[in-house]
Amino acid sequence: MPNNNTLNDKTLDSRVINTNDKLLCIQGNKFYTEGEIYTVGRIVNNKYFQLLTGSNDDHWYATLDERGIYVSFDSMTPDNNKAWFDKIA
Numbered sequence: 001m002p003n004n005n006t007l008n009d010k011t012l013d014s015r016v017i018n019t020n021d022k023l024l025c026i027q028g029n030k031f032y033t034e035g036e037i038y039t040v041g042r043i044v045n046n047k048y049f050q051l052l053t054g055s056n057d058d059h060w061y062a063t064l065d066e067r068g069i070y071v072s073f074d075s076m077t078p079d080n081n082k083a084w085f086d087k088i089a
Helices: none
Strands: 006-008 017-019 023-027 037-043 049-052 059-065 070-071 083-087
Touching: 017 037
Parallel strands: none
Antiparallel strands: 006 017, 023 037, 023 083, 037 049, 049 059, 059 070, 070 083
8 A cells, every 4th residue: 555655656766755854945936945945745646745825724736747846826827837846865
């Protein structure tokens, strides 16, 4: 049975995301600030997980795929307004 606190996509060089991992924002937007560290919340499935926005339970859903770790906000805008993250080792 899969662990719901871990996200592992073998196509991504075995990158693993776990609940409570810390992610560094490397390209921010109005919800996530570049240079700030954010905490991973609940793992949804093998591609999506919650990324907390602050000290309370507010969150957006992040994606882990072949492009990296990011949160999309409006796919209808030309620049797609994504925030990008790197996992802190």
